[in-house]
Amino acid sequence: MDATHPLVPALRAQRLLPVLRSPDPASAVARVRALLAAGCRVVELTTSTPGWAGALADCRGEHGDGALLGVGTVTRAEQATAAVEAGADFLVSPFPAPPVREVAARAGVPFVEGGFTPAEIADAAGRGPAKVFPAHVGGPRYLASLRAVLPDAVLVPTGGISVAEAPAYLDAGAVAVGIGSGLPAEPEALARVFGGGGAA
Template sequence: MLAAQRVLPVLRNTDADEAVRDTTALLAAGCRAVELTTSTPGWAAAVTRTAALRDVHGRPALIGVGTVTTTAQADTALDAGAAFLISPYPAPEVRAVAVRREALFIEGGFTPGEIAAAVRAAGAAKVFPAHAVGPGFLRSLRAVLPAAVIIPTGGIRPAEVPEWLAAGATAVGIGGGLPTDPAELADVFAPVADASGGPHDAAAER
């Protein structure tokens, strides 16, 4: 699903109400998976409220929680209805909660060793901060981790997303710069046409 969506919005809001408003706008634009973060005051309440929403196609929203670094945050996020957890760096205590509760965890890493360890543990990794290394770094990682789900995040602008996808990103985390105009936002999450002219379902390939 993340491969099909291509862009994973990462919301850092001033309060829970703003997080709900922004998530609702993203869902209406064709987005299904959204990452809220523990840096937002009242984030657990925002997760509960948004996890009950549906996207424009009527599918349940997949609300993840990022910047999860402690056992307490991980349990609180899952209790609130989070569909997945994301950390900014290696977080073995969060990984333990994810294993115990059979939850999806995308663990952060920066060095090849950290990223490979995250992939070995769960098949997925977040590269952070991605802007510090660039798409070439990801291209090199792909040579040794060809089947991994890798999501570069941090300092990436929307216009740079195609370059990261071409380098091998499963999806790209975007923390800012997404358009606020509904039509422009919908274009970000519009299905990609394949060479035959039909919609390209990247998720099915994974």
């Protein structure tokens, strides 16, 4: 990953990474709009959303370069290519995905590659940020153990983590925590989460 890419500093500042699994493209676009209005600057859409590529393209057209918009649950090369063509700033997988890695490398797009075992996470972290998934299985203590042997790794635990649980993972060494559900819908409550840079 290009050391000058803004993804890691943005994740470090935001601390929570919304992972959107929306029922349709319009819902995804509306959710991104609400998150950005609340002060969020990094958002991950997912391929589990029907019409996700169109939703990403619409978000990119609406917000330009004012946000870092990524695509998660990318496991195949064709998904990675479609995401890059739609304007993805980064790609995310839930497990090791060499075909996605190759597309991301050719496109110069950061790839947050997933893993769970120390070997998988160490391998991914050697190239860029690593997603620890499913993080709830090991919990914050597991993340702290990973941090002890991978002190320089950029770790983003995701999966089964609530907003209330996020601080424990951040204290254990996460750069940011992926949150798939449980973010407030009300504008004022959402602004309290992201207006101050995420979980404290």
